[in-house]
Amino acid sequence: MNKLWVRLTLAIGIITTIGIVLAVLLINRQVSAQFRYFVARNQTLSTELAMPLVAYYAENGSWEGVETIVDTLHTPGGKGRGQGQGMQYGTPNLILADTDGKIVYDQSNRRLKQSLSKQEKIAALPLTCQTQTIGYLLVSEANNVQLSGRDQAFLEQVNLALVQAGMVAIVLGLLMGVILARNLSAPLSRLADVARRITRGQTSRRVPLTGVDELRDLAASFNEMADHLEEAEMLRRNMISDIAHELRTPLSVIQGNLQAIIDDVYPLEKTEIEDIYEESVMLHRLINDLHELAQAEAGQLSLNLEATDLVALAKNTASLFEGLAQERGIRFTFNAPADLPLVQADADRARQVLHNLLGNALRHTPEGGQIFLSIARAQSQGRSFLRISISDTGPGIPPDALPHVFDRFWRADKSRSREGGGTGLGLAIARQLVQAHGGQIGVESTVEQGSRFYFTLPAV
Ligand code: ADP
Numbered sequence: 001m002n003k004l005w006v007r008l009t010l011a012i013g014i015i016t017t018i019g020i021v022l023a024v025l026l027i028n029r030q031v032s033a034q035f036r037y038f039v040a041r042n043q044t045l046s047t048e049l050a051m052p053l054v055a056y057y058a059e060n061g062s063w064e065g066v067e068t069i070v071d072t073l074h075t076p077g078g079k080g081r082g083q084g085q086g087m088q089y090g091t092p093n094l095i096l097a098d099t100d101g102k103i104v105y106d107q108s109n110r111r112l113k114q115s116l117s118k119q120e121k122i123a124a125l126p127l128t129c130q131t132q133t134i135g136y137l138l139v140s141e142a143n144n145v146q147l148s149g150r151d152q153a154f155l156e157q158v159n160l161a162l163v164q165a166g167m168v169a170i171v172l173g174l175l176m177g178v179i180l181a182r183n184l185s186a187p188l189s190r191l192a193d194v195a196r197r198i199t200r201g202q203t204s205r206r207v208p209l210t211g212v213d214e215l216r217d218l219a220a221s222f223n224e225m226a227d228h229l230e231e232a233e234m235l236r237r238n239m240i241s242d243i244a245h246e247l248r249t250p251l252s253v254i255q256g257n258l259q260a261i262i263d264d265v266y267p268l269e270k271t272e273i274e275d276i277y278e279e280s281v282m283l284h285r286l287i288n289d290l291h292e293l294a295q296a297e298a299g300q301l302s303l304n305l306e307a308t309d310l311v312a313l314a315k316n317t318a319s320l321f322e323g324l325a326q327e328r329g330i331r332f333t334f335n336a337p338a339d340l341p342l343v344q345a346d347a348d349r350a351r352q353v354l355h356n357l358l359g360n361a362l363r364h365t366p367e368g369g370q371i372f373l374s375i376a377r378a379q380s381q382g383r384s385f386l387r388i389s390i391s392d393t394g395p396g397i398p399p400d401a402l403p404h405v406f407d408r409f410w411r412a413d414k415s416r417s418r419e420g421g422g423t424g425l426g427l428a429i430a431r432q433l434v435q436a437h438g439g440q441i442g443v444e445s446t447v448e449q450g451s452r453f454y455f456t457l458p459a460v
Helices: 004-046 050-060 066-074 118-123 149-199 213-262 270-297 310-327 347-364 414-419 426-436
Strands: 093-098 103-106 125-129 132-140 306-308 331-335 343-345 370-380 383-392 441-446 450-458
Touching: 004 149, 050 066, 050 125, 050 132, 066 093, 066 103, 118 132, 149 213, 213 270, 270 426, 306 347, 310 331, 310 347, 310 370, 310 383, 343 347, 343 450, 347 370, 347 383, 347 426, 347 450, 426 441, 426 450
Parallel strands: 331 370
Antiparallel strands: 093 103, 093 132, 125 132, 306 343, 370 383, 383 450, 441 450
């Protein structure tokens, strides 16, 4: 009873039944009434009242005194009763009205001098004398007219046909209701079933797109949500295994070194202790990066947005790297036009993005290579941005790896990057920070020629 399709069927069934019963009743009433009027009019004609009445009028020029003639023609047992016509009359009340519809004769004497209603006028037999209407003859209370056996049978047949048609329509209505309700509720049941299966861990389940437009929309949105859930679930699993893997490496180095010291494999040399310290620094950095990334991905990063001079900020950050670049024989070039607008940014976060990208460029550029830092205006979707590009002459990134460089823990060469102090989170963090500002980040790269990382920040 609480099922949608049962309720829909019931609702459709009830509405259909009420509609059809009402229609049958109305049609029945109308048909009966019209039929009775029709019979009554025939009776009137057959009483042959009309002819003598017209003759009376022609003779007298008015209806005055007409009751005398009607009474003789139409009293019980009178000659106008239509015996032998196959009709058994009750007591139809004869009414005669003048041309204006004013009643000049009423057999029951109840409505004398009143007027005929519009409907009565239509039902009445117009009396004409030399093409001129001289009055109306009406058998009122036609419902009292008793019908002959044949007429009664005809009416009963009509009624029976109406009832049969009504029953067939109700059964058809109910059948259609069941089909319609089933069609509507089946996709919903399927959706509920798939939702339950996804909850139980079958995340690859999807709903087929069937049914009416709204249900298709619902199924499509549901599938989209299931895609996101599946992806999020996969990312979560990957992340946990990545984190476990990343933590295991420095921890096992620390553990191995400490064990060696305990087992007197090494004497307690400063360099061994330095190794252990380096690994703990790496662990610390990894945990910090993870914390930052988790916050950024959860959208909980609080940005202290203010109008920031990006050129000054970039120059300042670059100066930290210039010394290191010089040491390694790398040429560092900075280029920015003079009249650039300020950007709406959190200076610390913008510095961190630059830091990560410059750090990567420096790490991947060989001795004698070059790094270019440039800032320029850019437009995107009708808004102004500043675009910061960092190009290097490093080994470049293969095309199949390019889409993954911003994924967390992704490294082209895992072991080498770790040795260089990379956590594999630098670019993932940079992407989150830039996106939190409403900017974009990207990379273009050609193997053996170099890479160009860029990001945009909204201009004030
Ligand atoms: P990591 O801490 O390993 O540098 P990142 O997220 O910063 O982590 O970078 C991910 C990977 O992208 C790096 O391991 C490296 O393989 C690649 N990569 C990043 N920057 C460059 C670059 N300038 N040139 C070549 N490869 C790069």
